[in-house]
């Protein structure tokens with residue numbers, strides 16, 4: 001029987017029968033995986049680590065005719081900080097929901113997506129306050145969309161391609177900024193300061209002080225960026241994102 005090993009983060013699980021479960025994971029090497037885990041009621045220590053959501057494990061998988069089976073799993077990171085804080089857990093589940101909605105088996109960019117997801121969960125687990133958590137998730141939203149080919153256009157007007165000046169309008173539908181000459185709808189004005197903030201968050205790595213313990217002065221800016229990305233992702237998502245309801249911000 002063909003077998004393979006990969007690192008994977010459990011997104012969710014559901015019952016297949018009384019004794020077996022399906023574990024849905026996002027893997028480093030093969031993108032989304034749906035595998036049978038035997039002995040759901042009494043998981044053996046050999047495969048126990050992957051039963052809980054939002055845990056990274058190294059898994060050994062046996063290929064099956066219809067469904068693959070998890071033969072072994074060894075925990076890599078349980079992101080324990082996530083489980084002690086309801087907000088952190090909710091935002092992490094929101095990220096898992098987005099990964100699940102946009103992923104397919106055999107994703108070409110799976111390693112990059114896996115690393116981003118892993119680093120985001122790690123950063124959320126370590127973040128010192130709710131705004132730091134939301135900032136980590138905003139970076140995740142922007143970077144993931146970029147990897148998937150839905151990156152925002154923040155430099156040039158999406159209609160006439162001219163460079164954007166001091167102010168512009170953001171269009172969720174068009175996925176970027178529109179100059180004042182190309183639109184009569186000024187509802188979603190976005191300043192150059194905000195555009196720069198977006199770029200800074202997308203480009204900084206998770207070790208940067210913004211994501212760790214920087215006292216956040218500008219709550220409104222952060223919430224604006226997060227919500228804008230949330231709506232942008234919802235428009236493009238092939239599935240309804242359920243975890244948004246947990247955040248109380250739908």
Ligand SMILES: [Zn+2]
Nearest residue numbers: 157160179182
């Ligand atoms: Zn224009």
